[in-house]
């Protein structure tokens with residue numbers, strides 16, 4: 001990093017931040033594990049590269065894990081964790097080994113025993129003042145600590161309500177919510193009323209946004225479908241739906257959600273990039289952005305590997321926001337490339353960042369990678385004379401605070 005970038009990085013570390021996206025689990029869940037370091041690694045992106053991008057935990061011994069790590073020293077899914085361990089604990093090495101494991105694990109445990117992990121590291125150390133929390137493992141439950149968290153309404157399960165048995169990629173079903181709330185669903189009308197119910201509950205509970213990660217289950221092309229066509233899958237016996245009927249049902253649900261978002265004034269966060277059969281490029285959402293111009297949409301992950309698309313799209317859709325979240329971990333190089341282009345096309349407005357992690361270590365590593373990306377790109381723009389230092393500082397403040405505040409608007413108050 002050049003001297004401007006270094007100066008900006010120090011400034012950004014201290015600046016107040018809104019973290020647009022996390023999946024933080026209760027810290028006690030890690031503290032309970034006999035090998036806390038192993039538990040932290042297991043709920044990180046490391047497991048995605050070691051056990052095939054499933055997001056599920058890995059079935060490895062410590063020895064096997066260490067031996068596999070020796071094959072992937074340059075993986076950014078590994079580097080961000082090392083960065084976090086160096087930042088949070090007195091970890092001085094560049095890799096995990098049999099020799100340094102116990103010492104690091106002990107330090108992590110002692111830290112968790114002090115309690116308040118989120119407060120001490122994210123609020124105090126990194127000055128994160130608000131975290132948008134996506135608890136995809138409970139449909140329609142918005143119980144979070146409002147001092148720091150703000151919940152989203154995750155809608156993926158509703159794409160699978162054409163029968164009671166099907167689950168989304170996280171094992172969720174809208175009928176878990178219907179059963180919990182005691183809502184009867186027998187007709188397609190009642191199904192849409194169930195959706196209306198969760199939207200109303202979301203509004204009452206002041207959700208920050210709607211959230212779709214449906215790209216893990218299907219491609220991101222959603223056509224307009226009539227209600228008559230959409231309900232065919234719903235009235236079929238479970239398992240008898242044709243693939244075309246399922247797609248019709250899901251396309252309808254996606255448009256229905258956008259209509260509701262418009263009606264209720266809710267912004268939408270959408271996962272783009274890595275996903276089902278890589279039919280998940282941001283540009284597939286072009287027709288949606290044309291149609292729903294009153295709905296603020298945040299495109300996640302820079303659409304990696306299609307990082308050239310979101311910036312160009314933002315130029316033509318003023319209601320489109322761009323979130324760096326997870327991109328610095330997918331590829332630090334692409335995140336710098338993307339950010340540079342986004343800055344040139346949006347001028348610095350509408351860009352945000354987030355951590356996308358299950359534990360504090362992951363969030364710290366991820367946020368540091370985000371801040372380094374922002375500092376590095378802005379610092380280079382200063383060095384070449386494209387931007388003044390004062391403007392670079394101001395843009396950093398916009399990305400960390402003003403832009404997400406504008407996107408989430410009233411829900412953050």
Ligand SMILES: [Zn+2]
Nearest residue numbers: 021023134356
């Ligand atoms: Zn996520």
